Amino acid sequence: MKYNFDKVIDRSNNYSAKYDELESKFGRKDLCSMWVADMDFESPKPVIDAIKARAEQGIFGYTSRTDSYYDAFTGWYKRRYDWDIKRELIANSPGVVTSLSVLMKEFTKAGDKIIVQTPVYYPFLNVVKDNGRQLVLNPLKNIDGDYVMDYEDLKKKIDNKVKYLILCNPHNPVGRVWTKKELIKLGNICIENNITVISDEIHGELVYGENKYTPFASISEEFRKNSIICLSATKTFNIAGLQDSFVVFPNKKTYEQFKGFLDILGIKRNNCFSLVAVETAFRHGEEWLKQLLEYLEGNCRFIIDYCKKNIPSIKPNKPQGTYLVWLDCRDLGLDDESLNDFMINKAKIALDEGRWFGEEGKGYTRINIACPRTTLEEGLTRIGKAVEEYL
The missing domain is CATH 3.40.640.10 (Type I PLP-dependent aspartate aminotransferase-like (Major domain))
Structure with a gap:
């Protein structure tokens, strides 16, 4: 079957750490959530069907x-x-x-x-x-x-x-x-x-x-x-x-x-x-995975092209694997506290702080691109607008 990874799913009632813990972790709820590494995609249809069948056993x-x-x-x-x-x-x-x-x-x-x-x-x-x-x-x-x-x-x-x-x-x-x-x-x-x-x-x-x-x-x-x-x-x-x-x-x-x-x-x-x-x-799950990888690879190209054209001061790496992109934000000239504050309170986006990953992560941040492209574009637009105002 053909899977629709462009589908935007409301996770407000999903008991999701990625969304429900925004305020406790980042101090506010109105953030584009692109931090913790889970996807905003439905799992493979055979998996969903198998869980439903198991639940119906009662x-x-x-x-x-x-x-x-x-x-x-x-x-x-x-x-x-x-x-x-x-x-x-x-x-x-x-x-x-x-x-x-x-x-x-x-x-x-x-x-x-x-x-x-x-x-x-x-x-x-x-x-x-x-x-x-x-x-x-x-x-x-x-x-x-x-x-x-x-x-x-x-x-x-x-x-x-x-x-x-x-x-x-x-x-x-x-x-x-x-x-x-x-x-x-x-x-x-x-x-x-x-x-x-x-x-x-x-x-x-x-x-x-x-x-x-x-x-x-x-x-x-x-x-x-x-x-x-x-x-x-x-x-x-x-x-x-x-x-x-x-x-x-x-x-x-x-x-x-x-x-x-x-x-x-x-x-x-x-x-x-x-x-x-x-x-x-x-x-x-192999067919779902094949389609997923094609979509994620498209998201990789999108974020690299978007930053190059619109936010050249932020440089994403080109990942060979994972759905996580490492963003080099050092050209912004912000220390780690200021970079964190900038992303949360200026760009209004939740990302994983680079410094969490060790000293070598200072000046970086990690973004999760396993989401519909419209969500990815929204997150990047927020960052781009905040960078434009800052610079």
Whole structure:
């Protein structure tokens, strides 16, 4: 079927954090909401239909994960990436951030160092610090708006206290889809120094053009044994509110330790809707995803062209993946407090502050373009008008 991504959906009664939390987070309600990473699009029709059918059963008791559920997940990655995921090494958790926090608590100890590559999705920073571990920054190199890994800096930062590196593949917020060559170079450094890679690959399906997502653990058996991979259907198919994710472990021991901790917390079952939604998405969501990517790529072109013509002082990167665009606002000459105030109270738009993503995010902001083009145009028009008045 043909999906209509231009359809504007009223989310005022959607119990949406993206809209309902505007006042508590940004201080006002009258903002164009383009911050948190969920989409303003309906999920695939087969997913909606599967949830309706499940609801009509009328019984919502404790759930049991079926072989069919896991087969849909492993089949997706085998079909699309020729990656064989071992069923017995797949654990479940409510979300990737939950998984990262449990991994820090269960697999590290006080004094251990964890490497992250900033600017990066800010929960990476928080799960390390909030669990009392030492954060080691390996900033990406920004070469005229194109971000690359700094391998020499990484080597300098490594000592015998570094236990893990948290990788964002593809990268949020800069939109890089790491090449296989880049991942191999990173992975070899980690193997040589006994550093396990924890790879958040939640945006793996959201990749444009000739760029290709490479699951880190699929590169080689050696890489598989030295990595823990966090995956989910929720970002790809806009079902984050159903809270379901997968963690692929290198061996049975680490799998059992992780699963055991979640069992202690009583977090060992999906809700009844996430089971059918996730399985249906992996089995029947491919056509929707194909159309989504075409639309998002159009939004990418739109924002780049719009800023070039109308707001040249703000420079968006061209993402290779994700539906998040990294806006370079440094030419405005505003410090971070002033830039935040400018976007909220002058442009009246809610964005993720660049400084949340680390020191390298100062002077930047992140915009979510997974919305109808009219919404994107409205947000950019607000920014453009505010910039014109300011300059």
